[in-house]
Amino acid sequence: MLRPDTGLPRFKGGPLVPVVTYLLVLVVLSGLVTISPRTSPPPILGTLWGIFLVVLTVAAVRIEAVAPRSLLPPARTLLPVVGVVAAFWGLYNLVAFALALGGVSGFEATLSRTAAHPLLYLAALFSSLLFTAVPEEFLFRAYLQQKCTALAGGITRCAVLSGIGLVAVLFALFHLPRWFLALGHGVGSALAAELLGLTLMGLTYGSVYALTGNLWLVALFHASMNHPPFIITVNIQSGLHLVAGVIEYAAIVSLVYLTVRVTGSDGTPIVWTRRDTSAPVGE
Numbered sequence: 704m705l706r707p708d709t710g711l712p713r714f715k716g717g718p719l720v721p722v723v724t725y726l727l728v729l730v731v732l733s734g735l736v737t738i739s740p741r742t743s744p745p746p747i748l749g750t751l752w753g754i755f756l757v758v759l760t761v762a763a764v765r766i767e768a769v770a771p772r773s774l775l776p777p778a779r780t781l782l783p784v785v786g787v788v789a790a791f792w793g794l795y796n797l798v799a800f801a802l803a804l805g806g807v808s809g810f811e812a813t814l815s816r817t818a819a820h821p822l823l824y825l826a827a828l829f830s831s832l833l834f835t836a837v838p839e840e841f842l843f844r845a846y847l848q849q850k851c852t853a854l855a856g857g858i859t860r861c862a863v864l865s866g867i868g869l870v871a872v873l874f875a876l877f878h879l880p881r882w883f884l885a886l887g888h889g890v891g892s893a894l895a896a897e898l899l900g901l902t903l904m905g906l907t908y909g910s911v912y913a914l915t916g917n918l919w920l921v922a923l924f925h926a927s928m929n930h931p932p933f934i935i936t937v938n939i940q941s942g943l944h945l946v947a948g949v950i951e952y953a954a955i956v957s958l959v960y961l962t963v964r965v966t967g968s969d970g971t972p973i974v975w976t977r978r979d980t981s982a983p984v985g986e
Contacts, residue, residue, distance in 0.1 A: 724846075727759060775918060801934055848866045867909035908924065
Protein backbone atom coordinates (compact mmCIF):
# COMPACT_ATOMS: atom_id res chain seq x y z
CA MET A 704 0.00 0.00 0.00
CA LEU A 705 1.06 3.58 -0.55
CA ARG A 706 0.22 4.59 2.99
CA PRO A 707 0.43 1.48 5.15
CA ASP A 708 -1.39 1.58 8.47
CA THR A 709 -0.71 5.23 9.28
CA GLY A 710 -4.16 6.71 8.95
CA LEU A 711 -5.31 10.27 8.34
CA PRO A 712 -6.27 12.95 10.84
CA ARG A 713 -9.98 13.62 11.23
CA PHE A 714 -10.21 16.95 9.43
CA LYS A 715 -13.43 18.74 10.36
CA GLY A 716 -13.23 21.65 7.91
CA GLY A 717 -14.18 21.70 4.25
CA PRO A 718 -12.11 22.57 1.18
CA LEU A 719 -12.21 26.32 1.92
CA VAL A 720 -9.65 26.05 4.74
CA PRO A 721 -6.74 24.74 2.60
CA VAL A 722 -7.66 27.08 -0.28
CA VAL A 723 -7.53 30.17 1.94
CA THR A 724 -4.35 28.91 3.61
CA TYR A 725 -2.59 28.43 0.27
CA LEU A 726 -3.72 31.81 -1.08
CA LEU A 727 -2.47 33.54 2.08
CA VAL A 728 0.91 31.88 1.56
CA LEU A 729 1.12 33.17 -2.02
CA VAL A 730 0.09 36.70 -1.03
CA VAL A 731 2.55 36.98 1.85
CA LEU A 732 5.35 35.40 -0.18
CA SER A 733 4.75 37.83 -3.05
CA GLY A 734 4.92 40.71 -0.59
CA LEU A 735 8.18 39.51 0.94
CA VAL A 736 9.76 38.99 -2.48
CA THR A 737 8.66 42.48 -3.52
CA ILE A 738 10.19 43.96 -0.38
CA SER A 739 13.44 42.05 -0.85
CA PRO A 740 13.82 41.08 -4.54
CA ARG A 741 17.00 39.08 -4.08
CA THR A 742 17.86 35.51 -4.99
CA SER A 743 18.41 34.72 -1.30
CA PRO A 744 16.40 36.67 1.30
CA PRO A 745 18.15 38.30 4.28
CA PRO A 746 18.42 35.95 7.29
CA ILE A 747 15.81 37.90 9.25
CA LEU A 748 13.24 37.63 6.45
CA GLY A 749 14.03 33.94 5.95
CA THR A 750 13.49 33.34 9.66
CA LEU A 751 10.22 35.30 9.73
CA TRP A 752 9.01 33.44 6.65
CA GLY A 753 9.63 30.06 8.26
CA ILE A 754 7.85 31.15 11.44
CA PHE A 755 4.92 32.46 9.41
CA LEU A 756 4.49 29.14 7.59
CA VAL A 757 4.48 27.20 10.86
CA VAL A 758 2.05 29.59 12.57
CA LEU A 759 -0.29 29.58 9.56
CA THR A 760 -0.25 25.78 9.31
CA VAL A 761 -0.89 25.40 13.04
CA ALA A 762 -3.83 27.81 12.75
CA ALA A 763 -5.23 25.89 9.77
CA VAL A 764 -5.05 22.48 11.44
CA ARG A 765 -6.59 23.88 14.62
CA ILE A 766 -9.50 25.19 12.54
CA GLU A 767 -9.69 21.64 11.19
CA ALA A 768 -9.95 20.43 14.82
CA VAL A 769 -6.67 18.52 14.53
CA ALA A 770 -3.92 18.73 17.14
CA PRO A 771 -0.74 20.05 15.45
CA ARG A 772 1.37 17.74 17.59
CA SER A 773 -0.33 14.72 16.04
CA LEU A 774 1.23 15.64 12.67
CA LEU A 775 4.75 15.42 14.06
CA PRO A 776 6.59 12.08 14.25
CA PRO A 777 8.18 11.14 17.59
CA ALA A 778 11.77 12.13 18.29
CA ARG A 779 12.86 8.48 18.45
CA THR A 780 12.48 8.28 14.67
CA LEU A 781 15.26 10.82 14.09
CA LEU A 782 18.02 8.20 14.16
CA PRO A 783 16.52 5.95 11.45
CA VAL A 784 15.62 9.07 9.43
CA VAL A 785 19.22 10.27 9.48
CA GLY A 786 20.33 6.74 8.59
CA VAL A 787 18.11 6.60 5.47
CA VAL A 788 19.20 10.04 4.23
CA ALA A 789 22.86 9.30 5.00
CA ALA A 790 22.59 6.02 3.07
CA PHE A 791 21.22 7.87 0.04
CA TRP A 792 23.98 10.47 0.01
CA GLY A 793 26.63 7.87 0.72
CA LEU A 794 25.55 5.91 -2.35
CA TYR A 795 25.28 9.14 -4.35
CA ASN A 796 28.86 10.10 -3.51
CA LEU A 797 30.13 6.63 -4.39
CA VAL A 798 28.48 6.85 -7.81
CA ALA A 799 29.77 10.40 -8.31
CA PHE A 800 33.31 9.32 -7.42
CA ALA A 801 33.09 6.40 -9.85
CA LEU A 802 31.92 8.77 -12.59
CA ALA A 803 34.79 11.13 -11.80
CA LEU A 804 37.29 8.30 -12.08
CA GLY A 805 35.68 7.37 -15.38
CA GLY A 806 36.27 10.87 -16.70
CA VAL A 807 32.58 11.76 -17.04
CA SER A 808 32.10 15.49 -17.64
CA GLY A 809 30.79 17.36 -14.59
CA PHE A 810 32.42 15.09 -12.03
CA GLU A 811 35.91 15.84 -10.73
CA ALA A 812 37.89 13.82 -8.18
CA THR A 813 38.71 16.91 -6.14
CA LEU A 814 37.34 17.90 -2.74
CA SER A 815 34.16 19.97 -2.86
CA ARG A 816 33.49 23.10 -0.82
CA THR A 817 31.38 20.95 1.49
CA ALA A 818 34.34 18.70 2.27
CA ALA A 819 36.70 21.67 2.59
CA HIS A 820 34.40 23.62 4.93
CA PRO A 821 32.20 21.07 6.76
CA LEU A 822 31.16 23.40 9.60
CA LEU A 823 29.92 26.07 7.19
CA TYR A 824 28.05 23.40 5.27
CA LEU A 825 26.39 22.02 8.41
CA ALA A 826 25.34 25.54 9.42
CA ALA A 827 23.75 26.13 6.00
CA LEU A 828 22.06 22.72 6.07
CA PHE A 829 20.65 23.24 9.56
CA SER A 830 19.38 26.71 8.63
CA SER A 831 17.69 25.35 5.50
CA LEU A 832 16.19 22.48 7.49
CA LEU A 833 14.86 24.67 10.30
CA PHE A 834 13.56 27.68 8.37
CA THR A 835 12.75 26.28 4.93
CA ALA A 836 12.35 22.50 4.74
CA VAL A 837 10.45 21.81 7.97
CA PRO A 838 8.00 24.75 7.61
CA GLU A 839 7.32 24.02 3.92
CA GLU A 840 6.88 20.29 4.43
CA PHE A 841 4.73 20.89 7.49
CA LEU A 842 2.41 22.95 5.29
CA PHE A 843 2.53 21.03 2.01
CA ARG A 844 2.86 17.44 3.12
CA ALA A 845 1.70 17.16 6.74
CA TYR A 846 -1.35 19.38 6.17
CA LEU A 847 -2.23 20.04 2.51
CA GLN A 848 -1.37 16.58 1.17
CA GLN A 849 -3.21 14.80 3.95
CA LYS A 850 -6.15 17.17 3.64
CA CYS A 851 -6.38 16.65 -0.14
CA THR A 852 -6.10 12.90 0.38
CA ALA A 853 -8.95 13.02 2.88
CA LEU A 854 -11.10 15.12 0.53
CA ALA A 855 -10.40 12.65 -2.28
CA GLY A 856 -11.79 9.76 -0.27
CA GLY A 857 -9.29 8.83 2.43
CA ILE A 858 -6.68 6.09 2.42
CA THR A 859 -7.24 4.53 -0.96
CA ARG A 860 -4.70 4.22 -3.75
CA CYS A 861 -6.56 6.75 -5.90
CA ALA A 862 -6.99 9.25 -3.05
CA VAL A 863 -3.35 9.05 -1.99
CA LEU A 864 -2.14 9.52 -5.57
CA SER A 865 -4.55 12.44 -6.00
CA GLY A 866 -3.22 14.10 -2.85
CA ILE A 867 0.38 13.61 -3.92
CA GLY A 868 -0.23 14.92 -7.44
CA LEU A 869 -2.34 17.96 -6.55
CA VAL A 870 -0.01 19.17 -3.81
CA ALA A 871 3.03 18.60 -6.06
CA VAL A 872 1.48 21.04 -8.55
CA LEU A 873 0.67 23.52 -5.75
CA PHE A 874 4.25 23.18 -4.53
CA ALA A 875 5.57 24.04 -8.00
CA LEU A 876 3.25 27.06 -8.38
CA PHE A 877 4.31 28.21 -4.91
CA HIS A 878 7.70 29.10 -6.43
CA LEU A 879 6.27 31.43 -9.10
CA PRO A 880 6.56 34.67 -7.07
CA ARG A 881 10.30 34.08 -6.76
CA TRP A 882 10.57 33.23 -10.48
CA PHE A 883 8.82 36.41 -11.65
CA LEU A 884 9.53 38.94 -8.89
CA ALA A 885 12.95 37.97 -7.52
CA LEU A 886 14.63 36.49 -10.58
CA GLY A 887 12.86 38.66 -13.13
CA HIS A 888 12.17 35.80 -15.53
CA GLY A 889 9.18 35.64 -17.84
CA VAL A 890 7.00 33.04 -19.49
CA GLY A 891 8.71 30.60 -21.82
CA SER A 892 10.34 27.23 -22.16
CA ALA A 893 12.58 27.92 -19.15
CA LEU A 894 9.51 28.41 -16.97
CA ALA A 895 7.99 25.15 -18.25
CA ALA A 896 11.20 23.28 -17.41
CA GLU A 897 11.32 24.93 -13.98
CA LEU A 898 7.73 23.98 -13.18
CA LEU A 899 8.28 20.43 -14.40
CA GLY A 900 11.36 20.04 -12.23
CA LEU A 901 9.56 21.46 -9.18
CA THR A 902 6.55 19.22 -9.79
CA LEU A 903 8.80 16.17 -9.93
CA MET A 904 10.39 17.33 -6.70
CA GLY A 905 6.96 17.68 -5.12
CA LEU A 906 5.95 14.22 -6.35
CA THR A 907 9.10 12.81 -4.76
CA TYR A 908 8.58 14.46 -1.38
CA GLY A 909 4.89 13.57 -1.49
CA SER A 910 5.67 9.93 -2.24
CA VAL A 911 8.19 9.76 0.60
CA TYR A 912 5.61 11.23 2.96
CA ALA A 913 2.88 8.87 1.73
CA LEU A 914 5.17 5.88 2.24
CA THR A 915 6.34 6.85 5.71
CA GLY A 916 4.17 9.60 7.19
CA ASN A 917 7.39 11.07 8.57
CA LEU A 918 7.82 14.85 8.43
CA TRP A 919 11.45 14.66 9.61
CA LEU A 920 12.39 12.31 6.77
CA VAL A 921 10.86 14.35 3.97
CA ALA A 922 12.19 17.61 5.46
CA LEU A 923 15.73 16.25 5.73
CA PHE A 924 15.62 15.07 2.12
CA HIS A 925 14.31 18.52 1.16
CA ALA A 926 17.07 20.37 3.00
CA SER A 927 19.84 18.09 1.78
CA MET A 928 18.65 18.41 -1.82
CA ASN A 929 18.85 22.18 -1.38
CA HIS A 930 22.41 21.76 -0.05
CA PRO A 931 23.78 18.50 -1.49
CA PRO A 932 26.56 17.01 0.68
CA PHE A 933 28.89 16.24 -2.21
CA ILE A 934 32.36 15.13 -1.15
CA ILE A 935 33.85 15.66 -4.60
CA THR A 936 33.23 18.48 -7.07
CA VAL A 937 30.01 17.99 -9.03
CA ASN A 938 28.91 20.46 -11.73
CA ILE A 939 26.14 18.99 -13.83
CA GLN A 940 25.47 20.86 -17.07
CA SER A 941 22.31 22.99 -16.99
CA GLY A 942 20.84 21.07 -19.91
CA LEU A 943 21.08 17.86 -17.89
CA HIS A 944 19.61 19.17 -14.65
CA LEU A 945 16.17 17.72 -15.36
CA VAL A 946 17.57 14.32 -16.31
CA ALA A 947 19.77 14.27 -13.22
CA GLY A 948 16.78 15.31 -11.13
CA VAL A 949 14.65 12.45 -12.43
CA ILE A 950 17.41 9.97 -11.55
CA GLU A 951 17.88 11.49 -8.09
CA TYR A 952 14.16 11.54 -7.30
CA ALA A 953 13.66 7.98 -8.53
CA ALA A 954 16.58 6.85 -6.35
CA ILE A 955 15.12 8.58 -3.27
CA VAL A 956 11.68 7.02 -3.66
CA SER A 957 13.17 3.60 -4.46
CA LEU A 958 15.42 3.68 -1.40
CA VAL A 959 12.58 4.72 0.90
CA TYR A 960 10.24 2.12 -0.58
CA LEU A 961 12.83 -0.65 -0.16
CA THR A 962 13.51 0.49 3.41
CA VAL A 963 9.82 0.34 4.23
CA ARG A 964 9.40 -3.09 2.66
CA VAL A 965 12.54 -4.61 4.17
CA THR A 966 12.25 -3.20 7.69
CA GLY A 967 8.48 -3.01 8.12
CA SER A 968 7.61 -6.68 8.48
CA ASP A 969 4.12 -5.79 9.71
CA GLY A 970 3.53 -3.46 6.78
CA THR A 971 4.28 -0.36 8.82
CA PRO A 972 7.23 1.89 7.90
CA ILE A 973 10.10 1.67 10.37
CA VAL A 974 10.66 5.42 10.38
CA TRP A 975 7.26 6.13 11.87
CA THR A 976 4.46 4.09 13.34
CA ARG A 977 1.37 5.89 14.44
CA ARG A 978 -1.86 4.82 16.04
CA ASP A 979 -4.53 4.64 13.37
CA THR A 980 -7.01 7.41 14.17
CA SER A 981 -8.19 7.90 10.62
CA ALA A 982 -11.66 8.39 9.28
CA PRO A 983 -13.00 9.84 6.07
CA VAL A 984 -14.00 13.49 6.15
CA GLY A 985 -17.50 13.84 7.49
CA GLU A 986 -17.49 10.81 9.77
